[in-house]
Amino acid sequence: MSADERSLAIVVLAAGKGTRMKSDLPKVMQPVLEEPMLYHVMRALAPLGPVAVIVGHGGDVVEYYLDSNWPDTNVLWQRDQLGTGHAVMMAKNWLSGFDRVLIVNGDMPLLTTDTARHISDSHVGGCSFATFSAEDPSGYGRVLKDPRVRIVEEKDCSEEERALTEVNAGVYLVDVPPLLKGLKELGRDNSQGEYYLVDILDSFHRMGLPVSAIHLDSSDDVMGVNNPLELAEVGRILRDRYLKGWMIGEGVKCIDPSSVWIGPEVVFKGEAIIYPNVQIWGKTEIGRNVTVESFSVLRDAVVGDGSRINGYVRIEDSSLGRQVKAGPFCYIRHRADVSDEAFVGKFVEVKKSLIGKGSKVPHLSYMGDATLGERVNIGAGTITCNYDGENKHKTSIGDDVFVGSDTMLVAPVKIGDNAMTGAGSVITKDVPDGALAIGRARQRNIEDRRGLMKKKSGGGDRVKQ
Incomplete structure (x- = not known):
């Protein structure tokens, strides 16, 4: 020694x-x-x-x-x-x-x-x-x-x-x-x-x-800590120290610093705008010119330059590339990777999936254990059915794919480049490149709906009282 x-x-x-x-x-x-x-x-x-x-x-x-x-x-x-x-x-x-x-x-x-x-x-x-x-x-x-x-x-x-x-x-x-x-x-x-x-x-x-x-x-x-009140007090003091350091050192803009919480391992790469009531925890890295709106919670996340996180977004153990838009009201978790210029919109959950460059999952969808290529559009209400009750299975979607609204992608399944699915389809088989897949019952129109309902009820006209 x-x-x-x-x-x-x-x-x-x-x-x-x-x-x-x-x-x-x-x-x-x-x-x-x-x-x-x-x-x-x-x-x-x-x-x-x-x-x-x-x-x-x-x-x-x-x-x-x-x-x-x-x-x-x-x-x-x-x-x-x-x-x-x-x-x-x-x-x-x-x-x-x-x-x-x-x-x-x-x-x-x-x-x-x-x-x-x-x-x-x-x-x-x-x-x-x-x-x-x-x-x-x-x-x-x-x-x-x-x-x-x-x-x-x-x-x-x-x-x-x-x-x-x-x-x-x-x-x-x-x-x-x-x-x-x-x-x-x-x-x-x-x-x-x-x-x-x-x-x-x-x-x-x-x-x-x-x-x-x-x-x-x-x-x-x-200052020693002996009770929950003192524990909360030192938390506030530490929070203020870290925020002051980032605001002065990197130009981070906090609209209301007293309502923002960040952890000691959080890193800002440059200027960012943080709205009130935001929480950023774990080993999160925030790129330059990022905006995080109110009531969003980030934990162990990486957010690329120029990305915008709208209100009420939760991101855990996942990464966003450059110029990504997320939310409001979306959940990105479990090693999800949202590539540059992609969009994850309202009431969308992305779990352990890759969203390719420029791809869009705009609203009311679930992408789990999936790989999306570039420039994919996912219609509203689409989900990957990735769990069969025992195991998780993967969905693979190629480049330039258009997935119609309310499509159920039953994994394991692969959608080729430039393919399309019809709205309301249940896709259980692979779709070749450039193909249109429709997996739904043929529509049948039955005339005289009222008459049909009378027959099912087993009676004639109702007697008015």
Whole structure:
């Protein structure tokens, strides 16, 4: 391990239950912008050095998430939750390979890389901890600096100390060798019977090492989350951060930013117009000059340059090419691919299908497990009958095909280039190139409809009362 690699380790404390969340999910797995709270912490800290996460309550869920999404993370178990100091004890063997450690709570999703780096750069040795000025310091440990820097828990404060507004943020930057020595000296002689990490400051003072408070300008970055109200609040703050970044950085235009929600993995390639009440989640990519109208929801979608998504469109795990028009009221899902200049219109569902360049599915249709060539026109009410009760089957439609309204394409079936189907047809056999396929009963006109109805009823004229 090189000197740089040895220099800084990060320990994230993520073993708590989060009782006030009133949830079966571990606290750090509570969703913020459709990602676990822990995701946001990891995203901020991973660029700074190796990370170890201390897990406990619901640890199997947390460990699975980390293995799947942050495979380089070291997962360490705290089987018994005996306080923050005890949690750090679980990392002592891993920490022995490093010079310094940044210790962060896993319920701080607003922490940024810049703030964490500022704390690291401000460290002068010994033990440093982050502080901020609180408008309402209730519940926080107060920071005292005379005659020496220390933290006094609120319950132990005098009236004068209670009036102080600089409080402990719960983020520490500590030299590892004296930390490991100090952990051995921690006791649990307190009302909770736990090992408190804050008590480590006394050990550093006894060793004659510096203890420093690093004051942060913003309390948002170190805001902890303890209940559903705070969870919603950090979601709004993060949403605003991401939107501000895209609006300033790429020229994204949001008509009402307060009603738009985007996830942290969303990417805008350039200018776009986003109407009110739009949601964009997952690894969605939005091209240049795209418009997304109100009440549309995009998740893991790719939208090409110049495309327009009208209102009430849902797109999931699918891609739209350039100059595509979609909606209103359509559903594009399950690896569907809508090619350049195509149109998916009103009350249309496209599932796991390819819509070729310039093709149109204007209204009231279902395209499932289908491949449409270029310049295809699908008449209203057309569906691909792709499921036989046991298996899904494919429909293949060539270039320049005209499918008449209310056509049932019973898969597996193939429609050749330049072919046409008659309106109301049920197509069960392949249609050759250039052919017209009509699959419906011959129309029969029966004269004297009223007389026929009298015969069926078995009687003569009705007697008027």
